[in-house]
Amino acid sequence: EAAVTQSPRSKVAVTGGKVTLSCHQTNNHDYMYWYRQDTGHGLRLIHYSYVADSTEKGDIPDGYKASRPSQENFSLILELASLSQTAVYFCASNSGTNERLFFGHGTKLSVL
Amino acid sequence: QQKVQQSPESLIVPEGGMASLNCTSSDRNVDYFWWYRQHSGKSPKMLMSIFSNGEKEEGRFTVHLNKASLHTSLHIRDSQPSDSALYLCAAPMNYNQGKLIFGQGTKLSIKP
Numbered sequence: 001e002a003a004v005t006q007s008p009r010s011k012v013a014v015t016g017g018k019v020t021l022s023c024h025q026t027n028n029h030d031y032m033y034w035y036r037q038d039t040g041h042g043l044r045l046i047h048y049s050y051v052a053d054s055t056e057k058g059d060i061p062d063g064y065k066a067s068r069p070s071q072e073n074f075s076l077i078l079e080l081a082s083l084s085q086t087a088v089y090f091c092a093s094n095s096g097t098n099e100r101l102f103f104g105h106g107t108k109l110s111v112l
Numbered sequence: 113q114q115k116v117q118q119s120p121e122s123l124i125v126p127e128g129g130m131a132s133l134n135c136t137s138s139d140r141n142v143d144y145f146w147w148y149r150q151h152s153g154k155s156p157k158m159l160m161s162i163f164s165n166g167e168k169e170e171g172r173f174t175v176h177l178n179k180a181s182l183h184t185s186l187h188i189r190d191s192q193p194s195d196s197a198l199y200l201c202a203a204p205m206n207y208n209q210g211k212l213i214f215g216q217g218t219k220l221s222i223k224p
Contacts, residue, residue, distance in 0.1 A: 035214075042118075042200055043156070043214040058211070059113075090155060098163075098204075100146070101212065103155040 003027060006091050006104035013111050019078040021107050023091030032074040033092045033101070034058070034066060043090065049074055081111045114139040116203050118215035126223050131188040133218045135201030136181070145184040146202040146212065147175060156200055160186070191222045 004025045013019045025032065031050055035043040045058030047066035055066040063085060065077040074093075078085055091104040115138045125131045135145060144163040148156040162168050162177040162184060169175075174187045188195055198217045205211040 033211075040198070040217070040219065042116075042216040045211060045213075048211060059213075098144070100158040100161065101148075101156075103157070105155050 004091055004093055004102050004104040006089075006107050008107060009105065010108040011110070013078075013081045013109065015082060015111055017081050019081050019109065019111075021076040021078075021089055021091075021109070023074045023076075023104055024072055025074075025091075025093045025102075026072065027093065027095075027102070028071070029093035029095050029102075030071065031094050031096060031099075032068065034064075034074070034076045035090045035092060036060065037088045037090060037106075039088075046076065046089075081109075083111050085109065086111045114203075114205060114213055116201055116213050116215040118199075118201050118218050120218060121216070122219040122221070124221045124223055125188075125191050127191060127193060129191050129222075131186075131191050131195070131220055131222075133186045133188075133199050133201075133220070134183065135185070135203075135215055136183045137203040137213075138182070139203065139205075140182065142182055142203045143179050144204065145175075145177060147184075147186050148200040148202060148214075150198040150200060150217075152197070159199070188220075191220075193222045193224055196220060196222045 033048040034046045049055045049068040067075045089107045092101040147159045149159045150156040162175045201215040202212040
């Protein structure tokens with residue numbers, strides 16, 4: 001099964017601080033995604049990427065940046081963390097259109 | 113903006129019973145759906161996909177798709193306590209088949 005690894009597993013950040021969430025996949029997938037999940041709810045797409053060195057905005061990009069330095073790595077950056085960004089963040093990848101998503105285990109972010 | 117609506121929000125089914133979950137897209141161009149299952153504290157995992165009108169069965173799980181009404185449903189027969197989870201429906205975004213829009217989920221609880 002496809003392997004998607006996220007780090008850290010959990011993080012506590014202070015309001016106004018910078019947070020970087022990392023994602024690494026080893027399955028040669030071209031497509032990578034960052035989703036946000038608030039307790040008990042569905043997933044909302046923040047940023048995604050189809051190729052290295054290029055990222056696209058999802059449905060809720062405000063307050064987030066993304067970076068795809070290589071096919072394997074995709075980072076989500078919160079330049080100025082806010083309380084409203086407390087959530088679980090999932091990275092996912094797939095091999096293209098109409099293909100299933102493989103998710104990482106998630107990063108629980110608490111902004112205080 | 114395209115939406116994926118799931119119902120009910122939560123469902124309690126006795127062990128051995130039938131669970132029925134529903135999902136509808138607001139985008140008339142959607143012609144396939146995914147179902148993902150997420151156990152508490154875990155990442156979502158693909159359960160079933162359906163690309164053609166009609167019915168698809170895999171073990172205790174059956175998915176129906178009606179493209180004309182943009183509606184899909186998931187049915188679980190002989191429900192087990194291990195089926196207790198958040199069930200997420202997803203559909204491709206308008207004109208961008210690589211992006212998935214998720215519904216808010218149905219929380220299914222199986223009572224022993």
